[in-house]
Amino acid sequence: MNKIKVKNLHFTYSGGQEVLTGLNLHFDDRSTAIIGQNGAGKTTFVKLLKGLLKPIQGDVWIKGFNTKEHTVASLARHIGLVFQNPNDQIFKSRVIDEVMFGPLNIGQVEQEAKKNAVNALDMVGLSGQAEENPYDLSLSDRKLVSIASIVAMNTDILIFDEPTIAQDFCGREKIKKIISHLRKEGKLIITIIHDMDFVAETFERTIVFHRGMVLLDGEPREVFSQEQELREAYLEQPHVTRLAKKLGIKETLLTAEELIDYVKKPG
Amino acid sequence: MKTLSLYQPGRSIIHKIDPVTKLLFIILAIFVPIIIGTWGAALLTLLISLSFILIGRVFKKVLPILGFSSIIILSVIIIQGLFYVNNKAPLFTLGPVTVYREGFYYALNIALRIYNILVAVSILVLTTKPSDLIEALVRKGFSPRIGYIFSSVLQIIPQMMSTVDTISDAQRSRGLETEGRLSARIKAFFPLIGPVVMNSLISTRERAMALEVRAFNSKRKKTFLHEEVKTGYSRFLQFILLAILLAAIVWRVLS
Amino acid sequence: MKRLVVEDLKYRYPLSQELALNDISFAVEKGEFIGIVGPNGAGKSTLCQAITGLAPNFLKGAYGGRVLVDGMEVAKEEIAEIATHVGIVFQNPFTQIAGSKLTVFEEVAFGLENLGIPRYEMKKRIEEALELLDIAALRDRNPFDLSGGQMQRLAIAGIIAMKPEIIVLDEPTSQLDPQGSEEVFQAVQNLSREGMTVLMVEHKIEKIAAYADKVLLLCAGKLIDFERPPKVFSREDLEDYGIAPPVFTRVCKKLNIKTADGLYPVTLKEAYDKVVKILE
Ligand SMILES: Nc1ncnc2c1ncn2[C@@H]1O[C@H](COP(=O)(O)OP(=O)(O)OP(=O)(O)O)[C@@H](O)[C@H]1O
Ligand SMILES: Nc1ncnc2c1ncn2[C@@H]1O[C@H](COP(=O)(O)OP(=O)(O)OP(=O)(O)O)[C@@H](O)[C@H]1O
Ligand SMILES: [Mg+2]
Ligand SMILES: [Mg+2]
Numbered sequence: 025m026n027k028i029k030v031k032n033l034h035f036t037y038s039g040g041q042e043v044l045t046g047l048n049l050h051f052d053d054r055s056t057a058i059i060g061q062n063g064a065g066k067t068t069f070v071k072l073l074k075g076l077l078k079p080i081q082g083d084v085w086i087k088g089f090n091t092k093e094h095t096v097a098s099l100a101r102h103i104g105l106v107f108q109n110p111n112d113q114i115f116k117s118r119v120i121d122e123v124m125f126g127p128l129n130i131g132q133v134e135q136e137a138k139k140n141a142v143n144a145l146d147m148v149g150l151s152g153q154a155e156e157n158p159y160d161l162s163l164s165d166r167k168l169v170s171i172a173s174i175v176a177m178n179t180d181i182l183i184f185d186e187p188t189i190a191q192d193f194c195g196r197e198k199i200k201k202i203i204s205h206l207r208k209e210g211k212l213i214i215t216i217i218h219d220m221d222f223v224a225e226t227f228e229r230t231i232v233f234h235r236g237m238v239l240l241d242g243e244p245r246e247v248f249s250q251e252q253e254l255r256e257a258y259l260e261q262p263h264v265t266r267l268a269k270k271l272g273i274k275e276t277l278l279t280a281e282e283l284i285d286y287v288k289k290p291g
Numbered sequence: 292m293k294t295l296s297l298y299q300p301g302r303s304i305i306h307k308i309d310p311v312t313k314l315l316f317i318i319l320a321i322f323v324p325i326i327i328g329t330w331g332a333a334l335l336t337l338l339i340s341l342s343f344i345l346i347g348r349v350f351k352k353v354l355p356i357l358g359f360s361s362i363i364i365l366s367v368i369i370i371q372g373l374f375y376v377n378n379k380a381p382l383f384t385l386g387p388v389t390v391y392r393e394g395f396y397y398a399l400n401i402a403l404r405i406y407n408i409l410v411a412v413s414i415l416v417l418t419t420k421p422s423d424l425i426e427a428l429v430r431k432g433f434s435p436r437i438g439y440i441f442s443s444v445l446q447i448i449p450q451m452m453s454t455v456d457t458i459s460d461a462q463r464s465r466g467l468e469t470e471g472r473l474s475a476r477i478k479a480f481f482p483l484i485g486p487v488v489m490n491s492l493i494s495t496r497e498r499a500m501a502l503e504v505r506a507f508n509s510k511r512k513k514t515f516l517h518e519e520v521k522t523g524y525s526r527f528l529q530f531i532l533l534a535i536l537l538a539a540i541v542w543r544v545l546s
Numbered sequence: 547m548k549r550l551v552v553e554d555l556k557y558r559y560p561l562s563q564e565l566a567l568n569d570i571s572f573a574v575e576k577g578e579f580i581g582i583v584g585p586n587g588a589g590k591s592t593l594c595q596a597i598t599g600l601a602p603n604f605l606k607g608a609y610g611g612r613v614l615v616d617g618m619e620v621a622k623e624e625i626a627e628i629a630t631h632v633g634i635v636f637q638n639p640f641t642q643i644a645g646s647k648l649t650v651f652e653e654v655a656f657g658l659e660n661l662g663i664p665r666y667e668m669k670k671r672i673e674e675a676l677e678l679l680d681i682a683a684l685r686d687r688n689p690f691d692l693s694g695g696q697m698q699r700l701a702i703a704g705i706i707a708m709k710p711e712i713i714v715l716d717e718p719t720s721q722l723d724p725q726g727s728e729e730v731f732q733a734v735q736n737l738s739r740e741g742m743t744v745l746m747v748e749h750k751i752e753k754i755a756a757y758a759d760k761v762l763l764l765c766a767g768k769l770i771d772f773e774r775p776p777k778v779f780s781r782e783d784l785e786d787y788g789i790a791p792p793v794f795t796r797v798c799k800k801l802n803i804k805t806a807d808g809l810y811p812v813t814l815k816e817a818y819d820k821v822v823k824i825l826e
Contacts, residue, residue, distance in 0.1 A: 037691070062694075062695025076464065095468060097469065097470070104464075107464075112460070113461045115486035129467050159489075164586040165586070174465075190720055191586065218727075221793065258724065259724050260728070267797070267817055267821070287824060421646045422647050442646050498644075501636075501642050505656055505708075506660040507656075508625075509660055510626075511630065513660060514664060515659055516651075516659060
């Protein structure tokens, strides 16, 4: 079933150039990465999905609800968005209050909200910091708090805008696990990200944005085989893919494991 | 966060006047009515300021400022009209409440002064780039710190406004109803106050750090990207403004 | 003389119990490109702030040891004076914008005005920096209306234009698109070849392996290693310090491939040279 439908979507910030120029997209359950150049319109697009911005022309339906006809608050029970800059999202002075804010507002009772918040904090590895002031945490931990705040809301659709900013290797792996865990629960996960290795290792579908339009859309392997288009969109192939290509391997390999197996394979 | 300034780009003659003259005008608009002390003086000043606003084509932008402060001013008038300590002569009676003349006029006087300050400051804020103000002061030999304090004071309102936008986006994204009926909006207003204040404090600190590492307080002699806009008549204007101020003081002392 | 000397540096944040920096010593030559790596909370940003004098002059707290920039002790100078020699790009670009300027062009000018750079030279440097970061088309835009990556480019441009002797970059490419971050690494490498000393914190380990002259490995406030990339990334205990080696190194380890000096390949090229032989 399509959870999100986007039809002929146009958007312009006041007094600026057109940022999105007529997008048509459907989102089903597949975990999806959105990649593209800085300023391509990725953040603008997900803010339109979230209802924070309204289309200048065209429509967005979230589980059948047209975002033009519903308030952001009422859409919030269906769709959650982790902002690119955690400072724009965090406003409470205790981590646990921050994470419980969303759940309480969308009708979870105190106990349920608390349970979800504690679970979400556990998932991102911040159980120990529940009582702290988010502003005393480092940028990487604040990003994790902002992720936990959305996960705790238990919505059907979750969007992460560059979740791996400031994350070390463990943080990246943690986020990868969260995404596949949520995917297994049947949620739609959309992630904007600039880390091509992460995309190759994690997602079922990849959409390339370029100057407010969709340039490529398909499975990562398919998308990452299109070297020319990727370059045009200021992107790159994953590291392993590049090494494999240089080695003259015809197939598009995505991960270290695939390359190792290929080399070890007799003949 | 968006634009941290109320500045409205334009080409009017008011835009071209240098920031220091505008600062001087603010001082004048505040003190001359006080020195002279008559209603007429206060009203005249207000009218002059408003006409500058009109010439600068920024009238639309003062309206929200005046509108917002009018709510506060109205409550001052009511409270003083009812409860001012020197209240003696009733002005009019509405059912059980009586509004007194002394308190009413006292409050009206305060209101006029507040409007005077607001409009005069608006001329500066709406028609001057914040960086031009800092530059003008630094060029006059003030320390950059003073220039920065001035401009941050003027940026408080736009900064708060943009913080309000940011936080309210964060809140409605997580299910807090902020749109629609007035009651919903009012209810949504209170959870904003704490975070806005905290956020402003933190961003002030961050901004201070950003300035330090860009050598803002360095003792080197600064240069400027833009050449100083020398309006030939700025000295002349400043001279006239000072003369008016002096005249007011002399008038007050003599009468 | 060494451009930057850090001696027995210790630092603890106010109200904190643990040392964020614990007895750090190292020295950097003119024109060297140092990559700083370590897990979250290792103290990377704190080290950056200590090098620029923000700790202890702005962020108070307990401080010990010395940081010397060209022989000048930073803790004893005003931050703004150090800023004329050492530039820093913060981890969050949003906190770097001066705020009083209304266009991208003027925002880059801000630091140059404070350095007292003459106008014609200023304009030239701004143009160069905007070009280098590929944001010349945004010159008249308001700095606060940019996308995350565009703002990060602006933050870098604002410091590069100041041409400091030492530039400290705290995860400067975290929000950049892949080609953009490649370009920043190249640009920074060029600057280091022209004599600027570069210290860059990064989680993009493959890029550090390809571009940095030396890697400074930090964990829990301690300096673990300070060596050439192949040496650091070939350490068998690397993952104990929360760092995964470059993916090329991981592949070669699994395939038991080493280079002549007994280390593992760390860059695409090194890995290619070795693996291609096996495939033949
Ligand atoms: N508030 C705003 N006002 C005007 N223009 C804006 C505003 N926000 C973004 N833009 C512009 O719209 C375009 C798209 O921005 P958007 O934030 O969607 O990019 P993005 O794809 O998310 O980029 P990044 O990878 O850098 O985060 C950019 O050119 C940006 O400068
Ligand atoms: N303002 C502060 N007050 C108290 N402790 C702090 C403060 N800032 C950082 N710390 C602590 O100091 C240690 C080092 O933090 P720092 O930010 O330098 O790490 P980092 O290596 O830059 O991490 P990241 O990869 O997350 O950016 C951490 O334990 C952190 O929690
Ligand atoms: Mg974005
Ligand atoms: Mg850091």
